[in-house]
Amino acid sequence: MEHNLYIYNTLRRKKELFVPIHEDKVGMYVCGPTVYSDVHLGNCRTFISFDLIYRYLIYLGYKVRYVRNITDAGHLEGDRDEGDDKFAKKAKLEQVEPMEIVQKYTNGFHEILNIFNTLPPNIEPTATGHISEQIEIVKKILETGFAYEKSGTIYFDVEKYSKDFQYGILTNRKLEDLLEGTRELGGQDEKKGRLDFALWIKAKPETLMQWPSPWGWGFPGWHLECSAMSSKYLGNTFDIHGGGMDLQATHHTNEIAQSQACFHTAPANYWMHTNMLTVNGVRMSKSAGNGFLPKELFTGSHPLLDKGYSPMTVRFFMAQSHYRSTLDFSNEALQASEKGYSRLMEGYDRLKKLSFSDTSSIETAGLRAKCEEAMNDDFNSPIAISHLFDALRAINLIHDGKETISATDLKELKDVFKLFIEDVLGLKSETETSAGNEAYKKAIELLLNMRLEAKRNKDWATSDKIRNELTALGFEIKDTKDGFEWKI
RNA sequence: GGUUCGUUGACCGAGUGGCUAGGUGCCGGUCUGCAAAACCGUUUACGGCGGUUCGAAUCCGCCACGAACCUCCA
Structure with missing residues (x-):
């Protein structure tokens, strides 16, 4: 399949000819919503942008597997690797199960995207449905030595990783610059490096959503689910990874590091980032x-x-x-x-x-x-x-x-x-959708034909009466050279 | 503070070295019984100052302003 499609690749900050891994197939992963509140229009923009991209890839004749996740666990508030996640917080507030929160906002998300006429992804996996896959990834990263455990929580060792790989590749930042922009570790922190992030977080007894693991009861870190689900459904390396620009510096940067450390290969060939609605x-x-x-x-x-x-x-x-x-x-x-x-x-x-x-x-x-x-x-x-x-x-x-x-x-x-x-x-x-059935349309046309007849007879009173009354009912009447057009 | 990006006409928004983007609006005209629609024409541009070039909105430098990221966020 010969195409001349150029895609701006965030990895190299330039437009590149798109060459998929498999000739006529495209694997595309897009970071979906964290379902703990209503989606706003900014969220919608990203998914509408990727819908356009998905549609054009299909137009070109590619067989696209479009995976967009639902994040329904592990997304913490703030940068402290402790406490309840966003779902548990909201659940406590509304006095319902965390999964009720997840269901409610997932439904809302689907409803809105449907109204915007976006095509559904081929696979829409959830973080809670892939806990064991995430645990496997943590195990592998521990084996490769890029992660360490501190009392039941597993951290990714960014400084060690950057000795072998370019951690800030997506944002074109050097490790020193990144370190400079990060706050000092507080006394409560257990992690070794300021940039280290949690892969798996130890649960407290009162934590609402927790799962058993080799390191005790806990829950996955935010970035992990995307590495787990993209590799499961698209392979260790796939064609396109997308998401909002706000995810570039942290979420996607960490995702690349995790996947690289686990699978010894870069997860995606093309990284696409959509800009913000302001x-x-x-x-x-x-x-x-x-x-x-x-x-x-x-x-x-x-x-x-x-x-x-x-x-x-x-x-x-x-x-x-x-x-x-x-x-x-x-x-x-x-x-x-x-x-x-x-x-x-x-x-x-x-x-x-x-x-x-x-x-x-x-x-x-x-x-x-x-x-x-x-x-x-x-x-x-x-x-x-x-x-x-x-x-x-x-x-x-x-x-x-x-x-x-x-x-x-x-x-x-x-x-x-x-x-x-x-x-x-x-x-x-x-x-068209609101215009109703044929009989209704015929009735309107009957009226407008009567008006046409009146116009031919220069009976402006009747002609204007029909137009004005239809207009008052919400119709829009336009005269053309030899007839009329109407819509509601 | 660091990193990155942006500044286009009344408004939105493309465009990367020479060629009218486009949409909306304004004004004028054609058409029409009137209106609407449609069509035609017109109008206001490239943040500032320098530099490179035969030629810069487009490349380079400096300045001003704004934003994003560095902390949860599509």
Whole structure:
């Protein structure tokens, strides 16, 4: 399979030609959510970005195995390797089982991603479902000497590891610089080095989620599950590992170290990091308190919003910026996307009804190549969309009878619009689903045909009455040269 | 403090040495019974100062401002 896809690889900080390990297959692992609270829009951006990447890889003909985990254990608050994890804390607060917390927010996560029309991953493994695999990895790392035990807790020895490997490879940092930026070890710490992190943490009697291990009862460290599950389902070395940029410095850096120490090979060939969603230039995050919940966005109930925006408007808004750039969230920006999105989709509907002529008077044939070229350049969806808008102009001119298109060109244009709008960008019409059944549509068309008749008779009173009353009911009526268009 | 990245027109957002990105908005026009839509045209750009070059938004240096990471975070 010959492709010209270039991917920006964080490992080397440049775009590289994508060559998968197995010719026509791609293994992709993306760090999923920690399910202890509602996902906010920033979280969604990452998963929507990777959905686009996944969809384009499929478009190119690859057989993709997309693994995205659910972190449901072992994620501690703060950097002290002690105490309960986020799930247990929340469970205590809400007086439920930790697994009820996990289930609740996993359900919510799936619901939201479904609303955003993202494709589900092929495998969605959980940390609690892979405790024994994680224990095996800890054992192996202990054997290789890159980890040590201190009273039931196992730490990864970063300084020892950096003698053989480049620990800060993902962020291009030297060990000395990293050490400089880390706080001094406090008196309570048991670990030897400031950068050392826990692979396995000893449980206290009151710890809610704990499992037996060769080192006593405990629970896995945060980074471990990704090493365990990615290797289990994709192999010790696979093609693409992705996640949000905020995971780069700590989570992914430690993941690489663990996997390297355990399997003696780098886990992934291409590391991809998606950038953050910002509000007034500042990163959206739970801790900053500037997180938008998707629900608040759809209904417009968030104080910073003037109105609600539909899920597809938001998806389109995100696709209009590149995944490696920060994207700033504002009313004005969303309104611009809402208008642009509806114009694009109306043009797409118009395209489906277009009739052809003997020849084409306008050039549309190069669209597929242009869109592919854009997407091949590190998934540059904003450029692909700009080409679709250029084609939209042609569609409208043909629709107005000012240009013509041949049967061959029309079929190609329809195919390309379908492929890129629906399959790659993952956009779907939001009007059709609510438009209901055929009889209902026919009834509306009956009314509009009566209006057309009235217009022919210059009976403006009847004509305007039909239009105004339909408009009042929420319909949008547009007159065209020889008829009408409508939507709700 | 260290590391890294960014600063593009009214707003969002691509672009890495010469070629109108695109979207939204504004203004004018065509069309229309009116409106909407559509189409055409127009408008405001590359943070500042130097340097390299025939030519720089794009490369280099300095400065200013902002952000991210270094601590849980998609």
